[in-house]
Amino acid sequence: MHASRRTFLKQLGSGLAAISWAPSAVLFAESKATFTALPRSTPEAQGVSSASIQAFFDALATSNHEMHGFVMARRGHVIAEGWWDPYAPDLRHTLYSMSKSFTSTAVGFAVAEGRLKVTDKVVSFFPDDLPATVSDNLAALTVKDLLTMSVGNEKEPTQAVVKSDHWVRTFLAQPITHQPGTVFMYNSAATYMCSAIVQKLVGQPILQYLTPRLFEPLAIQAPTWESCPKGINTGGWGLSVPTGALAKFGQLFLQKGQWQRKQILPASWIEEATSFKIQQPEPAKPTRPKEQNDWLQGYAYQFWRSQHGAYRGDGAFGQFTILLPEQETVIAINSESPSMQGQLDLIWEHLLPALKKDATLPANPEAEQRLKSTLGALALPPLVGKKASSDPAGISGKTYALETNSLGIEKVQFKIEGGQCVFTAQAGGKEHVVTCGVGSWVKGETGLPGTPPRLISGGASPAGTPFKIASSAAWKDEKTLEMQWRYYETPHHDFITATFENDTVKIAFVNSMNRMKPNPTDARGVLTGKLG
Template sequence: MSSTRRDFIGQVGLTSLYFGLGASFSKDFFLHSATPLPRSTPAAQGVDASKILSFIHAIQQSKHEFHSFMLLRHGQVVAEGWWAPYAPDLRHTLYSMSKSFASTAVGFAVMEGKLKVSDPVVKFFPDERPASVSPELAKLTVKDLLTMSVGHEVDTSQAMRTEENWVKSFLAFPFKHQPGTQFLYNSGATYMCSAIVQKVTGQKIVDYLKPRLFDPLQIADMDWETCPKGINVGGWGLRVKTEDLAKFGQLFLQKGQWNGKQIVAPEWVEEATSFKIQQPAPEKPSRPNAENDWLQGYGYQFWRCRNNAYRGDGAFGQYTIVMPEQDAVLAITSESPNMQGQLDLVWEHLLPAFAPASASISSVNQQLQTTISSLALPLETKQLPSNWVKKISKRKFQLENNDMGLQNIRLSFSKGKCVVDLAGEKENYTINCGMGSWKTGETTFPGNELVVKPVSRASGIRLKKIAANGYWKDENTLEMTWRYIESAHNDVVTCHFSTEGIKISFVNSRVKLNPNNKDVRPELKGTLILG
């Protein structure tokens, strides 16, 4: 490492390198210096449209549920699409893709001389440190947090989220290894990065990033979950739009420049995205290590990829993939059971699209546009006849006592629509459900949290955008899909009717993807109220 880079990472003082940082930030400067991402065509940017088309076809034939993608080449959007009912104006829960934004907040604090990555973590929390500080905890640095090499045996985030004071919980965790020596994916480490930035700046990182990152990139309406102490959780819980992910990737591809201005120091971009530590290989690998995108090294909350690319990623398939050699960026939101499989599709179909393209074929371009404009998730439109519609419409079912606190349910049917009214102990909920089509709305129904379960004792998001569709699966069974369209997930709600009453089951898509998921709700039972 050069002495210049070493000084930047260890002692930094780049305050005067670009535009004064900190006190000299100007809101007007940022708002007027940024412009939306420009649009172009694949051919104009040297991209083979047929390869993008094959990528989409491969998605449709796979088990991956994509919600959106946006592909950039030379800073231009050459292809973008959303699978209905997802749409460009909707945010999407990023899960661990949030970590790369949290890392960038640390970068700004380093650039402004507020901290160094070599700083010991306990330095920032004199009131939360254990009475006896172990040698390992004393050695733990900000860099160890950023590189997921804390030295713990397990991810601390699960245990932390049951406590009121997450910082204190993290600092009390025992060590198995010396800090900086062993990689272990640890969302608690990212939370601590967020807590440190808030400690030295006096701002939550979502607010700290606003004038430094979000405003110049014209990223608006973002929100980020907080812990009980009002600290952004860092390692998950951020929501932004697909284009915002693409902008973030393009900023890093451009070495921190945006509209001719240096937003992030190029030294930080290089340091954050370059190899820092090797992930341990599995004992029984399913593929050669060289073909595993989770074994290419880790930076500062960024993963290295095959093909000399790097990425931020989040559970169920939220991505910002930066491909420097191709001068390209790919943003994806989705719900997938196999994130490696998604990356395989990218390398198989999109990587060849950047090779010197043959003459553009207008029919392929038109076919691509037609395909993109018709993207939609499977929608059940069949409507079997059921005598229950007339028997139960607008009538209430009294529900037995249940953990969800629901007291009764009423279903009101009209042409092409079913309105579901749920009465709770403290709150009532209404879901407008299309019969053969999506009906969109908002709800505070607690069936599916966008970020983490309420047991986490973190501040989540109550009002959720929802798209709902239903159909009669058979004479006695109404099946509805409730998609929480600013998250990756959905509930399949099944109502089975009989002379004894109603039985209602809720199955969340997270449970389908992960059989070990414990978020399983019991079946509800109810009887029709007479009169």
Template sequence: MQTFISSFLRANKRLAVAFLLFANVTLYAQTKNSLPVSKPEAEGVSAAAIDSFLNATAQSKHDFHSFMFLRHGKVVAQGWWNPYQPKLRHSLYSCSKSFTSTAIGFAVSEGRLSVSDKVVSFFPGSLPDTIKPYLAALTVKDLLTMSVGQSSDPTFAVASAKDDWVKAFLALPITYKPGSQFLYNSLATFMLSAIVQKVTGQKVVDYLKPRLFAPLGITGMDWEINKQGINTGGWGLRVQTEALAKMGQLYLQQGKWEGKQLLPAAWVAEATTFKIDQAPGAPQSKKDSSDWMQGYCYQFWRCRNNAFRADGAFGQYIIVMPKQDAVIAITSETSDMQGELNLVWKYLLPAMQRKSLPANATADDRLAKHLAALTLPPAAGASNSTNGIFNKTYTVKPNALNIRSIAFNSANGVCHLTLKKDSVTYNLDFANGKWLPGQTELQGPGLVAAAHEDFSILQPYKVVGSYGWNDSQDLQLKLRYIESPHTETIICHFNGSGLNAEVEYSFNYGNNKIALHGELLK
């Protein structure tokens, strides 16, 4: 069957026939603006089990930001950990890749390209002087399956050093036969984005608007672009959590939405089934415990329990479970992505039964209250100090962040921080015992913060700030970038006229702190 599908897609550039490969998946009507909601038990899910899942997340080291659970096409649970909110977008990191793959699927269905097309055919003006055989043989499918054949992932080296990523990618040596070995490669996904733009004349985000986003009622999305004006493809998409749930439901329904076949069912099956082994030769015991050793698809991962997922760094997930007719969307920040998935398999997978369960108003009420009360704690500590450091400015010695001075002021219980960085001044506000909303032009922490990109589309960044004094009379400032997974924390120790501070980014998990040393400006 897999061979037939591959041949079908190659031979029929305009896919006029859509068929369902999973007949046991029931389709449900959706409205464009929101997903239908139902009680867990009505959809065969234990509300008490979902509550246990939430309790487990609270006891874990994972920083959950949002969660949506769909069964039979209906929302049975959803929650956002304050200060994250339903209307906020969230950076997806590599979960973006599955949207890029979807754009390729639309382009294939419209006859604009095929997965067997050679990559060099799209960029005649960007090729190296000598086109070696492996580069000449490289196909769109090799990009989709992360099997370019390069010996190491070139993404960070190219993105942080070059403006023309297409030309830089095509100049890289290919060590192994394309299609023969898996190597995670976000720059390969960027090349898919560049191919879509080449054959459609539109950035991926614009190409997807009438084909995917508008039919699903997804609005407000944005996607990072490089200096060439091409969506980054392998990362950089920001959408609301509900958009993740809708994307998963579309794939669960084999590309159908509101009775209309948006994406060919044949493509959905092709894109979400095993294509290449990430770890050939690994012991079966290791494969049985890892969701990263179940096979890679077209920018989707296979999971244990016969599921598949879109997957982004620090725990951005769309988990699709065809057998259970379920979708789970998660945004978060974690250093242990497998640990998050383990919670899903431990608590939510067994919570689903084939038939509806008896109504349980007590469990439903307990779950609803729990979901409404989800929160992430602000900075701990008192609201004042005997140090009397407010209304003072400190000049800062040369440092990795290029911060030249830090000023502290206080008014109406709010700590105002003024940073001079290079030639720009940034003002940040922090409240005690709660999160204070704000916005800033100061770029937040992130894996691709050093990339040659146009970050202006992300500005101003939405943030919330909180502060507290600890028992050692150190000031802790926590700044969450709430449209990203990340948080910045500054611990300030005041010693007479001196300031010693440490800047810590949440994704470093206590490592690579940046020291700042300052003197009181007199």
């Protein structure tokens, strides 16, 4: 997942979103479930300039970062929060590698309960899954080496692991070239092994293990976590929680493991898990000085050290929990960004200087109101196209029989009426319907084969599992209909182009990850059909 962090380009829009912040500790109805126990405040009441937060959002609006959710808390108070419609505060969001910090925390609870030591040897937990010959390096591998991404593999093993039916056994069979603990290499399968070890010790997946220890105390509701074929949570990815859950997770760490006057995680573990452990190697062709690169500030236990004394958990495309202990601040982000470093640069440029040491700043009603208006108008825009005719190609209600294709779709139909385009696909005896708003978003669910887009295959839901979707459609020209399907509990969307020529249709898919590449392609190919 780490290798894909810098490759995607998006547009940022404005419009409507679910958003709440207020000058008191009142919890608003639309976000109460998500943010129980975190009061609200104006920025100035917590020593932060509303104008500086506004400058951050102004910079976002002219950037190529596609934002989905944002929460900023200072001194335990939420001072700014917003979601870009169709994303919303009560929705879960795929975290990708931000999941790793939660897995590290599961290890922390196990250590605190005396079930585990970070010096324990990995081979000791899986005597039945070891290779025929156990190398000296494998024998020496510890839990700490897993936590610090210093296993010693020459090649990152995750792809080999997730293609197998037995992930633990496959991981242990990978060559370990370097002495464990000496060389950093990003390794999502190592985090999976932490999950497997905790499950081996406690007899339940880490999602269930963390529920009474972390999720319930912090009122993080209905988290989900993907699992391997053996029922072990994937650990290095696959956790989904709302944006606000990340803010509360970060606040727990700022408070040294204390929550509502209870010590739920030892302060000693917080210190151990977030302090510098190993240096990442510098790239052969650095794009910026080391001191300005947030991926070269050191690594801890599944947390990255950052510039300015900060540290963070993060996941592909910009899933962030950023902690600034000196400034008593947490920033949580969900997004699909082309440059995670670029997002951090904007935070260092605009938000960090705004965190004044003063207990409070003078009230600034005008700046506060402008920020509130900005946050209340956040949205990702639906498609916009030709409006001369609702059906310029005359295809509404017609059914097309498709040639054999990788998705197994046999027939499709487009029905256009009432400001909507209803796309229906028949595959494997099932009918899949996606209703698109023309110039607007329409929410629904779909289990259409080939959806939703994913960065990593391991732990994927079974084919046909329905996912929440927000869809829009527009005519590009007289023969070309475009659709955008946003899977709004993930960072991603699909862009679908249907081209009509006489009695034929060609349907091309490209997902939001591929679409930002110079020459985007999609494994689903082009679907071709004729009126039938």
